[in-house]
Amino acid sequence: MSRVRAVIIGITGRMGQALLRSAAEFADLAITGAVASRHSPSVGRDAGEPAGIPSGLIVTDDLARALAEADVAIDFSQPQATGANLAACRLAGKPLLIGTTGFAAELTEAELEAAAKEIALLVAPNTSLAVTLLTELVRTAARALPPQFDIEIIESHHHMKRDAPSGTALALGRAAAEGRGLPPAEAAGVSVNRAGPRRQGEIGFAVIRGGDIVGEHEVWFAGPGERLTLGHRASDRAIFARGALRAALWLARQPAGRYAMRDILF
Numbered sequence: 001m002s003r004v005r006a007v008i009i010g011i012t013g014r015m016g017q018a019l020l021r022s023a024a025e026f027a028d029l030a031i032t033g034a035v036a037s038r039h040s041p042s043v044g045r046d047a048g049e050p051a052g053i054p055s056g057l058i059v060t061d062d063l064a065r066a067l068a069e070a071d072v073a074i075d076f077s078q079p080q081a082t083g084a085n086l087a088a089c090r091l092a093g094k095p096l097l098i099g100t101t102g103f104a105a106e107l108t109e110a111e112l113e114a115a116a117k118e119i120a121l122l123v124a125p126n127t128s129l130a131v132t133l134l135t136e137l138v139r140t141a142a143r144a145l146p147p148q149f150d151i152e153i154i155e156s157h158h159h160m161k162r163d164a165p166s167g168t169a170l171a172l173g174r175a176a177a178e179g180r181g182l183p184p185a186e187a188a189g190v191s192v193n194r195a196g197p198r199r200q201g202e203i204g205f206a207v208i209r210g211g212d213i214v215g216e217h218e219v220w221f222a223g224p225g226e227r228l229t230l231g232h233r234a235s236d237r238a239i240f241a242r243g244a245l246r247a248a249l250w251l252a253r254q255p256a257g258r259y260a261m262r263d264i265l266f
Contacts, residue, residue: 003027003028003029003030004028004029004030004071004072004248004249004252004253005030005031005032005033005069005070005071005072006023006029006030006031006032006033006070006071006072006073006074006245006248006252007031007032007033007034007035007063007066007067007070007072007073007074007094008020008031008033008034008035008047008073008074008076009035009063009073009074009075009076009077009081009085010035010036010075010076010077010078010081010100011034011035011036011042011047011059012036012040012042012050012059013076013077014237015076015099015237015240015241015244016034016036016076016077017048017050017051018237018238018240018241019031019074019076019241019244019245020034020047020048020051020053020055020057021051021053021238021241022238022241022242022245023245025242025245026245026246026249028249029245029248029249031047031055031057032057032066032069032070033057033060033066033067033069033070033073034047034055034057034058034059034060034066035059035060035061035062035063035066035077036059036060036061037061037077037078037081038061040059040061042059043059043060043061044058044059044060045058045059046058046059047059063085063088064088064091064092067088067089067092067094068092070094071094071095071252072094072095072096072097072248072249072251072252073085073089073094073095073096073097074096074097074099074244074245074248075096075097075098075099075100076099076100076244077100078100079100079101079102079103079106079162079163080103080106081100082098082100082103082106082107083103083106083107083111085098086098086107086111086112086115086121089115089119090115090118090119093118093119094119095119095120095121095122095248095251095252095254096115096119096120096121096122097122097124097127097244097247097248097251098121098122098123098124099124099125099127099240099244101125101163101166101167101168102162102163102167112258113258116256116257116258117256118256119256120251120252120254120255120256120257120259121257121258121259122247122251122258122259122260122261122263123258123260124243124244124247124260124261125166125167125168125170125171126167126168126171126215126240126261127240127241127243127244127247127261128232128234128239128240128243129239129243129246129261129264129265130232130239131168131217131232131261132243132261132262132264132265133265134172134217134219134230134231134232135171135172135175135261135262136175136262136266137230138172138175138176138179138219138230139175139176139178139179140179141176141179141219141221141228141230142175142176142177142178142179142180142221143179143180144179145221145223145228146223147180147200147201148223148224149221149222149223149228150198150202150204150220150221150222150223151173151176151180151203151204151219151220151221151222152203152204152205152206152219152220152222153165153169153172153173153176153203153204153205153206153217153218153219153220154205154206154208154217154218154219154220155168155169155205155206155207155208155215155216155217155218156207156208156209156210156213156215156216156217157208157209157213157214157215157216158209158210158211158212158213158214159209159210159211161209164207164209165205165207166207166215166217168215168217169205169207169217172217172219173203173205176203176219177203180201182201182203214234214235214236214237215232215233215234215240216231216232216233216234217231217232218230218231219231243261246264247261247264250263250264
């Protein structure tokens, strides 16, 4: 079987460079496109230049042309570009993995569902396989434990991260809400700056930003006299790159539809 051809959108970012470095570990995958914003000084240069790793792949701002020679796209660009990238993939009829977070203001759930009727679409706020399993464990614990166990989600990232709470923290909150039989908004709508006593059933978030923390997430189930803690700590950004590349290989062979990281594991 021929190798799956992938386009990396957001090639000059932290994750874009991590994807490029990790791609060599996948014999059945070829990176054939490296896309950046038309304003990026990297356009026209070697895609591996920011990391000092020559790749022979030239950065372009022409996503449509890159998609024409690819089987799947991986988007780790900026939130404000997600809608346009999705539209380009729909037009080209190419599967898309969205790893970018914080795009809720630019792209609605209805738009994602509409796109999934035409292409294979996987939205992944975290592409770590272990975090995917953590999400399922959180859903199970929330379903099993009584409501007297308060749920708190604590997340830590580097000081350059833009969104707060992180997309992963919100995904964990949604999983907990689903386990409790609550609407997702019960998790996603909670402010991180709470005051006053805790409300019954509230899912709380605490955010830490500092240094070069790659990503840490803990979910507390705090009950009377005991506490269950489920968590994940990332020390190398390569885990997200490997998970995203593995997901892209899988997604490239799927029919149109809406997918999640859990579909790869279960």
